[in-house]
Amino acid sequence: MTKKQVTIVGSGNWATAIARIVGKTVQMHNSEFDDSAVKMWVFEEVFEGRNLSEIINEKHENVKYLAGKKLPTNVIAVTDVVEASKNADVLIFVMPHQHLHKVCEQLKGNIKKSAIAISLIKGLATFHEKDIGLRLISNEISTSLGIDTAVLMGANLANEVAEDHFCEATIGTKNPQHGNELKKLFHTDNFRINVVEDAATVELCGALKNIVACGAGFSVGLGYGDNTMAAIIRIGLMDMIKCIELFYPGANMKTFFESCGFADLLTTCMGGRNRRVCEAFVKSNRPLAEVEKELLNGQSAQGPLTAKEVFEVLQAKNLTKEFPFFVAIHKVCSGETPAKNFLDLIR
Amino acid sequence: MTKKQVTIVGSGNWATAIARIVGKTVQMHNSEFDDSAVKMWVFEEVFEGRNLSEIINEKHENVKYLAGKKLPTNVIAVTDVVEASKNADVLIFVMPHQHLHKVCEQLKGNIKKSAIAISLIKGLATFHEKDIGLRLISNEISTSLGIDTAVLMGANLANEVAEDHFCEATIGTKNPQHGNELKKLFHTDNFRINVVEDAATVELCGALKNIVACGAGFSVGLGYGDNTMAAIIRIGLMDMIKCIELFYPGANMKTFFESCGFADLLTTCMGGRNRRVCEAFVKSNRPLAEVEKELLNGQSAQGPLTAKEVFEVLQAKNLTKEFPFFVAIHKVCSGETPAKNFLDLIR
Numbered sequence: 001m002t003k004k005q006v007t008i009v010g011s012g013n014w015a016t017a018i019a020r021i022v023g024k025t026v027q028m029h030n031s032e033f034d035d036s037a038v039k040m041w042v043f044e045e046v047f048e049g050r051n052l053s054e055i056i057n058e059k060h061e062n063v064k065y066l067a068g069k070k071l072p073t074n075v076i077a078v079t080d081v082v083e084a085s086k087n088a089d090v091l092i093f094v095m096p097h098q099h100l101h102k103v104c105e106q107l108k109g110n111i112k113k114s115a116i117a118i119s120l121i122k123g124l125a126t127f128h129e130k131d132i133g134l135r136l137i138s139n140e141i142s143t144s145l146g147i148d149t150a151v152l153m154g155a156n157l158a159n160e161v162a163e164d165h166f167c168e169a170t171i172g173t174k175n176p177q178h179g180n181e182l183k184k185l186f187h188t189d190n191f192r193i194n195v196v197e198d199a200a201t202v203e204l205c206g207a208l209k210n211i212v213a214c215g216a217g218f219s220v221g222l223g224y225g226d227n228t229m230a231a232i233i234r235i236g237l238m239d240m241i242k243c244i245e246l247f248y249p250g251a252n253m254k255t256f257f258e259s260c261g262f263a264d265l266l267t268t269c270m271g272g273r274n275r276r277v278c279e280a281f282v283k284s285n286r287p288l289a290e291v292e293k294e295l296l297n298g299q300s301a302q303g304p305l306t307a308k309e310v311f312e313v314l315q316a317k318n319l320t321k322e323f324p325f326f327v328a329i330h331k332v333c334s335g336e337t338p339a340k341n342f343l344d345l346i347r
Numbered sequence: 348m349t350k351k352q353v354t355i356v357g358s359g360n361w362a363t364a365i366a367r368i369v370g371k372t373v374q375m376h377n378s379e380f381d382d383s384a385v386k387m388w389v390f391e392e393v394f395e396g397r398n399l400s401e402i403i404n405e406k407h408e409n410v411k412y413l414a415g416k417k418l419p420t421n422v423i424a425v426t427d428v429v430e431a432s433k434n435a436d437v438l439i440f441v442m443p444h445q446h447l448h449k450v451c452e453q454l455k456g457n458i459k460k461s462a463i464a465i466s467l468i469k470g471l472a473t474f475h476e477k478d479i480g481l482r483l484i485s486n487e488i489s490t491s492l493g494i495d496t497a498v499l500m501g502a503n504l505a506n507e508v509a510e511d512h513f514c515e516a517t518i519g520t521k522n523p524q525h526g527n528e529l530k531k532l533f534h535t536d537n538f539r540i541n542v543v544e545d546a547a548t549v550e551l552c553g554a555l556k557n558i559v560a561c562g563a564g565f566s567v568g569l570g571y572g573d574n575t576m577a578a579i580i581r582i583g584l585m586d587m588i589k590c591i592e593l594f595y596p597g598a599n600m601k602t603f604f605e606s607c608g609f610a611d612l613l614t615t616c617m618g619g620r621n622r623r624v625c626e627a628f629v630k631s632n633r634p635l636a637e638v639e640k641e642l643l644n645g646q647s648a649q650g651p652l653t654a655k656e657v658f659e660v661l662q663a664k665n666l667t668k669e670f671p672f673f674v675a676i677h678k679v680c681s682g683e684t685p686a687k688n689f690l691d692l693i694r
Contacts, residue, residue: 155573155574155577155578155581156574157572157573157574160571160572160573160574160575161574163572165571165572165574165575166571166574166575166578166690166694167574167575167577167578168577168578168581168582189694192578192694224507224512224513225504225507225510225512226502226504226507226614226617226618227502227503227504227507227508227512227513227514227614228507228512228513228514229613229614229617230502230514230515230606230610230611230613230614231502231513231514231515231539231606231610233610233613234502234515234604234605234606234609234610235515237604238604241604253600253601254600256604257581257584257585257588257603258581259577259578259581262581262609263577263578263580263581264577266576266577266580266613267573267574267576267577270573270576270617271573343513347513347536347539
């Protein structure tokens with residue numbers, strides 16, 4: 001049996017934390033996986049006068065995105081995404097969503113037909129006019145590359161994963177054989193994987209939780225305590241479940257009890273960037289975009305954007321009344337309704 | 348139609364916060380309820396040289412247990428529990444569990460046969476040797492008094508409820524008509540009630556969550572962050588679900604999505620007393636009982652006790668292996684296993 005090659009498509013904070021895991025798991029399962037090299041696609045940048053990829057390969061450390069944490073020496077930075085991916089049997093997509101389309105275009109026709117993919121990207125695929133609905137990033141990858149694409153989501157703040165703290169994650173795939181194989185690549189003593197077949201639910205939880213986190217931020221910003229926070233997270237989860245049932249019917253309720261479900265929601269609402277930005281927005285009384293830029297060094301928070309995308313789809317389908325929570329988040333984020341009226345909207 | 352009389356059996360922190368709500372709701376529904384008086388049983392004590400009951404009736408404030416918050420003037424302190432309860436159509440039990448047996452003995456035969464009860468007490472009923480299993484406090488009340496007993500549980504820190512912050516709670520009752528009636532007594536703009544028929548699940552969530560909160564405390568005490576906290580809450584909830592299914596089969600999974608379920612669990616794990624005591628216990632490296640006394644002014648935390656009670660039942664039934672999380676909590680609380688090995692026990 002030829003050993004399987006693994007490539008990580010991405011090299012940011014989360015990608016690097018994952019590379020630390022996968023570099024080790026291929027060694028644990030080296031009868032199945034080629035443990036001599038896990039290629040990691042690095043979008044080349046200059047860091048302190050040197051190419052980031054060279055520093056990574058020399059120091060075994062992503063000094064820009066995960067400083068202070070050593071990578072296994074078998075993780076090899078490769079700057080050409082096609083070169084990094086062409087022989088891969090498993091492609092792990094973990095990169096900023098806005099560049100995914102371009103990367104898939106480059107990979108199209110240049111990867112193994114037998115390869116499988118797994119997406120760790122949390123968000124919704126971009127919409128096309130004739131295709132009004134919530135589209136999955138995994139679907140964007142599988143459609144574009146013609147390969148089966150699983151997802152991995154969970155309560156995983158990257159820096160804590162890099163500290164090897166005990167945590168959990170959920171792999172979603174309709175293909176149990178792929179699920180088994182992928183579990184080997186991620187499961188460790190401190191990164192505990194459950195595999196479920198309800199893949200769309202797993203992926204949508206990862207995207208929609210960011211909307212709820214905005215509500216958590218509003219609540220804290222308005223001066224409310226733990227009771228209100230718990231109520232908002234709960235009501236938000238109800239809209240998540242309803243929304244997933246609407247667009248991808250047949251969700252297994254148990255999936256919401258996996259790490260990708262209420263556990264990830266909880267972590268995101270407690271300390272994630274959407275929560276922080278929305279809290280600061282309410283307290284400052286300034287436009288969200290301004291607060292966002294300041295707090296995230298020019299990056300944007302996913303929650304308000306996802307809320308807008310979901311709102312537009314619901315509006316097109318005449319379903320805004322069915323989702324008072326999601327609509328309320330969008331109205332407050334967009335400035336249409338003052339934050340102080342947020343609770344009135346969801347009562 | 349004779350208007351229904353409502354009595355609150357208890358006058359502590361939570362009872363007083365609830366009295367503020369019920370004093371108003373009987374006015375909102377005064378065609379059904381007698382809004383001239385909501386009797387509140389006060390265990391008489393002397394506060395700053397005066398009887399607490401007299402202060403409450405004069406100042407309309409429970410200066411000892413909920414200082415600074417006015418009670419509606421129709422809430423009347425009564426120091427004789429039989430006097431307070433004998434004409435009641437609805438008895439709201441919200442008092443320390445350890446005195447419940449004695450109170451029920453006093454009320455037996457002295458209340459209306461047509462009365463109904465609702466318990467807001469979170470915990471497990473005491474065990475009897477020949478009745479090994481998890482017994483419900485609501486069952487203790489209904490058996491003792493011969494009246495139907497519903498429960499109300501939820502993510503409700505008493506002080507935040509007294510601040511009229513937006514929050515939710517769940518009423519559990521097998522009798523939908525009683526559910527409707529009771530909802531009127533509690534539901535307000537800021538205290539949102541859902542009624543479910545899965546009463547045992549509602550009640551057991553309120554008791555078992557305290558075990559999980561101990562695990563949350565260990566995790567923080569050991570220096571772990573949000574990922575580990577989320578994993579522990581999730582794994583703990585899995586044991587809660589399994590345990591409820593074992594002793595009261597047929598739980599509706601949706602009940603765990605109510606306020607009494609994961610929302611209350613969350614609030615308790617974030618800031619409750621069990622979480623705080625167990626965190627301090629791990630950090631201090633001293634016996635739990637010592638830390639508990641210090642932190643809670645001589646009171647005890649419910650979690651370690653509930654963990655012990657559940658452990659003993661599981662042991663008697665030879666089921667400890669099925670509940671690694673609950674067993675781990677008990678072992679660490681009892682000092683049998685050092686806290687630093689906690690995660691090894693649940694891996």
